Amino acid sequence: MSAIGTRSEAPDFLDDPDVRPACKDVDDPERFFPSSEAEAVSIATVYCRPCPLRPGCREWALRQGDYLWGVWGGTTQAERKRLRRGGVP
Numbered sequence: 001m002s003a004i005g006t007r008s009e010a011p012d013f014l015d016d017p018d019v020r021p022a023c024k025d026v027d028d029p030e031r032f033f034p035s036s037e038a039e040a041v042s043i044a045t046v047y048c049r050p051c052p053l054r055p056g057c058r059e060w061a062l063r064q065g066d067y068l069w070g071v072w073g074g075t076t077q078a079e080r081k082r083l084r085r086g087g088v089p
């Protein structure tokens with residue numbers, strides 16, 4: 001599994017013309033790839049929590065493996081690793 005570190009490699013459902021997720025409207029999409037876990041949690045809370053695509057986005061992110069970087073579906077990379085190992089996020 002290769003690392004995915006840019007929004008340009010986002011899942012197709014983010015291109016749904018009927019839904020406008022918050023991550024599509026940020027001035028700098030790189031904000032979803034913060035350098036600290038605290039910042040990642042903040043981004044996930046502010047942008048992903050109210051997003052209508054969050055459930056599907058989260059499932060997609062969990063299927064990508066441990067190397068998927070950044071905030072997806074309201075989870076950080078560290079949270080997804082814990083979830084995949086059966087822990088709590």
Ligand code: SF4
Binds near residue numbers: 014052058071072073
């Ligand atoms: S859940 Fe987060 S990363 Fe996924 S589409 Fe919504 S805002 Fe974007």
